[in-house]
Amino acid sequence: EVQLVESGGGLVQPGGSLRLSCAASGFTFSSYEMNWVRQAPGKGLEWVSYISSSGSTIYYADSVKGRFTISRDNAKNSLYLQMNSLRAEDTAVYYCARAFLDTAMVRSLDYWGQGTLVTVSS
Amino acid sequence: DIQMTQSPSSLSASVGDRVTITCRASQSISSYLNWYQQKPGKAPKLLIYAASSLQSGVPSRFSGSGSGTDFTLTISSLQPEDFATYYCQQSYSTSITFGQGTRLEIK
Numbered sequence: 001e002v003q004l005v006e007s008g009g010g011l012v013q014p015g016g017s018l019r020l021s022c023a024a025s026g027f028t029f030s031s032y033e034m035n036w037v038r039q040a041p042g043k044g045l046e047w048v049s050y051i052s053s054s055g056s057t058i059y060y061a062d063s064v065k066g067r068f069t070i071s072r073d074n075a076k077n078s079l080y081l082q083m084n085s086l087r088a089e090d091t092a093v094y095y096c097a098r099a100f101l102d103t104a105m106v107r108s109l110d111y112w113g114q115g116t117l118v119t120v121s122s
Numbered sequence: 123d124i125q126m127t128q129s130p131s132s133l134s135a136s137v138g139d140r141v142t143i144t145c146r147a148s149q150s151i152s153s154y155l156n157w158y159q160q161k162p163g164k165a166p167k168l169l170i171y172a173a174s175s176l177q178s179g180v181p182s183r184f185s186g187s188g189s190g191t192d193f194t195l196t197i198s199s200l201q202p203e204d205f206a207t208y209y210c211q212q213s214y215s216t217s218i219t220f221g222q223g224t225r226l227e228i229k
Contacts, residue, residue, distance in 0.1 A: 035218070037166075045158075045166065045209055047218035059216045062123075095165055106172040107213040108156040112165035 002026040002111045004096050009116030016086050016120070022079040022096030022113055030054075030074035033099035035109060036081050038092035038118075048094070049081065064090075086120045093117050124148050124212050128221035134229040139200045143224045145193045145210035154214035157186055157195045160223075161206045169208075170195065200226075 008020040022034070036048040049070040050059040058070055069082040079096050093115040100110035125148035135141050145155065153173040158166040168177045170186035173193055183198040197204055205228050210221040 044223045045160075045211075045220040047211075047220065050216070050218070061217065100168075100171065102172050102175065104153065104172055106154050106156075107218075108168055108171035108177075109158075109166070109211075110168050110171075110177065112167075114165055 002098070004098065004111055004113035006094065006096055006113040006116040009094065009118045011119045011121065012086055013122050014087060014120055017082070017084045018086065018118060020081040020083065020094055020096075020116060020118070022081075024077045024079065024096075024098075027098070029072075029077040033101070033107070034072060034079045035097045035099055036070060036079075037095045037097055037109070037112075038090075039095070039115075040089075040092045043092075046092075050099070051079070083118070086118075088120050091118060091120050123217050124151060124215050124219050126210055126212055126219050126221040128208075128210055128224050130224060131222065132225040132227065134227045135200055136229045137200050137202060141197045141200055141226065143195045143208055143210075143226075145188075145195070145221050147191045147193075147212055147214075150190045151212045151214035153189050154212055155186075155188065155193050156211045156213065157184075158209045158211065159204075159206045160209065166209065202228075 003025045005023045051070045067085045071080045095115045096113045097109035098111040127146045129144045155173045157170040160166040174186045208224045
């Protein structure tokens with residue numbers, strides 16, 4: 001059974017840092033692209049970042065570029081999101097999500113973790 | 123970034139109704155369109171990928187159609203467990219974007 005379990009969320013002051021982790025199991029982690037998606041309280045879904053299966057290709061949303069860093073450790077079946085210079089508007093539930101590529105090379109997010117809440121407040 | 127606009131933003135319907143949700147992209151995205159269902163306090167669940175392919179395990183009352191800029195998600199006969207929020211999402215661009223969501227409520 002595919003499982004994604006996020007951890008590392010919590011309360012942090014504006015300007016602070018936090019590192020999120022996502023532990024993967026039930027599939028060959030090193031074969032899959034991964035993403036972080038967030039959801040502010042009462043709001044919609046916002047994609048945050050993407051990393052290829054090898055870690056060689058990375059993309060970020062403009063809203064986090066230069067502040068957040070995505071990484072992965074395939075030996076530990078783990079995905080990470082280092083978040084620096086946090087702002088109040090970064091307050092959200094952060095989900096890790098596995099990317100599925102179909103035969104037509106259309107990417108979708110087929111498995112999601114339960115999410116971890118990050119609150120940025122003084 | 124490619125903007126995704128869903129309509130309506132909210133919808134009231136009854137069990138057994140046929141419901142259609144529309145998603146429009148700000149530019150052509152071919153069939154790079156996915157649909158998700160999210161219930162309160164839960165993670166999103168993939169329903170439809172590549173505009174019209176049903177994800178494994180998803181009931182056949184869900185269907186998707188469209189290509190280019192206009193897409194639809196149809197639920198043929200609403201069940202009590204279908205009341206949730208639905209999101210479209212484009213993966214044509216490396217910068218993924220979601221629609222604002224459609225909240226489906228019980229009438």
